[in-house]
Amino acid sequence: MSLATTRCxxxxxxxxxxxxxxxxxxxxxxxxxxxxxxxDEVLIGAVLTQQTRWENVVHAxxxxxxxxxxxxAALYEADPVEIERAIRCTGFYRVKTRRLKALATFVMRxxxxxxVMAEFPTASLREGLLQxxxxxxxxxxxxxxxxxxxxxFVIDAYTHHICRCAGxxxxxxxxxxxxxxxxxxxxxxxxxxxxxIVEYAKEYCGKKRCxxxxxxxxxx
DNA sequence: GACCAGGTCCTTG
DNA sequence: CAAGGACATGGT
Numbered sequence: 001m002s003l004a005t006t007r008c009x010x011x012x013x014x015x016x017x018x019x020x021x022x023x024x025x026x027x028x029x030x031x032x033x034x035x036x037x038x039x040d041e042v043l044i045g046a047v048l049t050q051q052t053r054w055e056n057v058v059h060a061x062x063x064x065x066x067x068x069x070x071x072x073a074a075l076y077e078a079d080p081v082e083i084e085r086a087i088r089c090t091g092f093y094r095v096k097t098r099r100l101k102a103l104a105t106f107v108m109r110x111x112x113x114x115x116v117m118a119e120f121p122t123a124s125l126r127e128g129l130l131q132x133x134x135x136x137x138x139x140x141x142x143x144x145x146x147x148x149x150x151x152x153f154v155i156d157a158y159t160h161h162i163c164r165c166a167g168x169x170x171x172x173x174x175x176x177x178x179x180x181x182x183x184x185x186x187x188x189x190x191x192x193x194x195x196x197i198v199e200y201a202k203e204y205c206g207k208k209r210c211x212x213x214x215x216x217x218x219x220x
Numbered sequence: 221g222a223c224c225a226g227g228t229c230c231t232t233g
Numbered sequence: 234c235a236a237g238g239a240c241a242t243g244g245t
Contacts, residue, residue, distance in 0.1 A: 050227040056243065057226090091225085091242040099228085136228050156226050198226055 014168045018175075019182045021166055022189075025196035034195035035146045039114045040071045042147030043107070046139045047099050048090045060087040072114055076104040099134030106132045114147075122150040137172070145194065149187045153179045154194045158201035165205075 012020065035042060041061060048057045063086040064070040069078055083097045090096065110128060111117045117125060122144060129140040137155070144152040155172045163175055170178060183189050 046226095049225095051225060051240090052227090052242085053225050053244075089242065092227090092240045093242075095228085095240050134228065138227065142226080154226085158226065194226090202226085 014170060014178055015182060017166050017168050018163075018178045021162065021197075022179070022182060022193050025200055026192065029196045029199060031192060032195055032199065034191060039118070039147045043072055043103060043114060043143055044070065044075070044100060046142040046147070047096055047103060047134065048087060049142075050096070050139060051092065052090045056090045060090045063087070063089075072104045072107045075100050076108045095134070099132075102133050103135060118148055122148075122152055125150075126152065137176075141176075145187065145190050149191075151180070151183070151185055151187045151190050153183065153190050155179075156194075156198070158205075159194070159197050161205060162197055162201055 035045070037045070044064065045057055045061060048060055061070060064083075067082060067086055068074060069083060069086060075083060080097050080101060083100060084093050087093050087096055087100075106128065107114060107117060111120075125148065126140055126144060129135050129143060130137070135143075141152045141154040144150040145154055153176050155176045159175060159179075160172055163170065168175070168178070179193070183193060
């Protein structure tokens with residue numbers, strides 16, 4: 001990539017820095033496919049990907065499909081042992097099985113199906129999801145953003161990390177509001193921006209040190 | 221063998 | 234409220 005590596009003094013507001021991150025990453029990556037798949041798959045994958053590599057999640061989803069367990073309705077009825085066996089490769093498989101059961105129970109009892117859920121407003125869904133044990137802010141927003149195509153921005157460890165590199169020391173809760181204030185209303189922009197951030201972080205940010213946040217510290 | 225991965229919850233100080 | 238630990242397998 002032919003980007004300046006000179007670091008510049010951080011003089012902009014957090015809001016304009018946020019906008020800059022969105023703009024720079026979009027210019028760098030353009031449109032990239034991210035988390036395709038139906039709503040059921042996103043609901044399940046959102047739990048499985050907690051603190052876990054996506055490749056392992058893909059494998060688990062394939063195993064769930066083989067056992068006809070890759071749907072909220074199926075998980076609702078399934079024997080936990082069967083679920084555990086399929087998702088073992090994602091780690092934390094006992095907790096995650098409990099969380100999937102809790103999520104499936106919530107969806108089936110409160111709505112009847114993910115399809116019916118889609119008729120409800122974002123705020124209502126978010127409030128409900130956060131009541132489910134094992135569904136925190138990031139998982140809830142992932143479900144809303146990628147499963148129901150809502151404009152609810154996902155703040156994960158990567159986003160927090162990159163913002164810190166860019167001189168935005170805000171807390172995660174505050175970051176969500178910052179991005180949502182800067183992004184256009186189009187849910188697709190929310191999806192793409194999150195995708196860009198994750199791709200960027202995985203590609204350039206080392207574990208311990210982060211002298212690699214080149215884009216964030218460049219002049220454009 | 222050490223260290224980390226697209227978190228969340230519970231316990232402590 | 235911040236910090237630390239538990240949950241667990243798989244890749245580097």
